[in-house]
Amino acid sequence: MATTETPAAAPWHAAYPAPKAEAVFIPRGEVLAMLKSSPLGKRDFVLVDLRRNDFEGGTIRGSLNLPAQSLYPTLPTIYATFKAAGVKKAIFYCGSSRGRGSRATSWLADHIAKEGDTEMKSLALEGGIKGWAASGPEYVEWMDEYDEKVWSQTSA
Template identity: 25%
Template sequence: MLVTTGSAKPMKYMTAEELAALMKSGEKVPSKDFLVVDVRDDDFAGGNIVGARNHPANKFMLSVPGLVKETKDLPLVVFHCALSQIRGPKAARIYEETRKNLFPDATGEIVVLREGFTKFQSLYKNDPTLVEKWDEQYWSSEWS
């Protein structure tokens, strides 16, 4: 589903179920066929999507050129934060603009995980192939 985020073109979103299906399909290899980029800051401590790379939003502008160079040939890059309302979409837009400037011919898809890690962990926290380092104490008080 496409939703306009104020950038020149609509931002694409992927649901938690779609990402889980992609990860479990066995057809796609993380870091070769896709990469999940988690831009949460301190809230990364409560657990993460297996294989996700943490590029904190508060330092994203410094890390984005290197990230773009490493991932320019990937078919899919998925961004998220806790809820994917501000940090995730903003990082995806910055990544997209940086990639366009550095590698205008790059064609990989850039998407945002709808409802972020909060939704993903609520569905898959007990699946070690999808979520790692999940901290029950972190999520039980504020997020459940």
């Protein structure tokens, strides 16, 4: 009796073109310094939390939650909104910034290049939210809705 294997479902991002740009990472210490020196409403950067199903344990203060799964079709609108707001750095992150974070960073970088924009940069947060939460109290104090139980489970 022959068995048939069910093909694995394609990942969500397979529906969109692969990014051309290589993701550029920004160190979390640099982002922390930016947060400390720029009050909300006076920033030329935006933090974008890409988590959807795993959105738990807290987020970096002031971040927008734009789940990665809905990002690609809205890139022109996101870019136009960021541009109108004077954003110079769009900083994306997910759990580790190695999947959704680096992909979103590269997609926006591609769009920025297509627009011929030399002022806006698209960056991925080094280590993602997991790295941020594991970096100690100085970082955790810049998180909203921080839940230590979530982070102690992910590091175990």
